[in-house]
Amino acid sequence: MKDIYNIGELVKELNINKETIRYYEKIGLLSEPKKDENGYRIYSKKDIEIIRFILIVKNLGFSLREISILMHDEILCGNIEDIKKIVESKINEVNEKINNLEETKKLLEKVKGTILSKNIEGCEDIEIYLKK
CATH class of the missing domain: 1.20.5 (Single alpha-helices involved in coiled-coils or other helix-helix interfaces)
Incomplete structure (x- = not known):
């Protein structure tokens, strides 16, 4: 696995579309990505793991609002x-x-x-x- 991905590579890796990634950024589920010298968004392995988590939990029936609460309160990494x-x-x-x-x-x-x-x-x- 690489260390840095552009949005096109992220789309292929996770089998989602660019708009989904941008929407997750817009609503705060995903941090604003860094940009390379050309101004293109670049993503890390951590970003991929966050998006994978979102997709898995979403498939379990959690809404994006619920996922946001889970992520921001770090509940899934906290108290059992x-x-x-x-x-x-x-x-x-x-x-x-x-x-x-x-x-x-x-x-x-x-x-x-x-x-x-x-x-x-x-x-x-x-x-x-x-x-x-």
């Missing part, structure tokens, strides 16, 4: 109890989403299996049926 609380909170959030999706699925199955097989003529009839 803080890390546990954050992960437990995210698990609860995911479970809530799963429950909501399961309820939606049940409703859709009810519509598919029951309402569509009856001679219901309009939305008003569907609404009345669903309230039963």
Whole structure:
């Protein structure tokens, strides 16, 4: 692995686009990069690791706002109890989403299996049926 990267090399290394990197800089997830003698942005191995961390945690369902809090408070490098609380909170959030999706699925199955097989003529009839 090299020590210094330009934005094009960073894009290839991390398989993301330039706008994503610039956006992370703009919102403070990534520090303003140094510039070479030609004024081009240059990035370090540390920048690559930070972006990798952001991408991994984002894939786990954390928002950029949550990631910003994690990074700026250095929670992931700090107290294990803080890390546990954050992960437990995210698990609860995911479970809530799963429950909501399961309820939606049940409703859709009810519509598919029951309402569509009856001679219901309009939305008003569907609404009345669903309230039963």
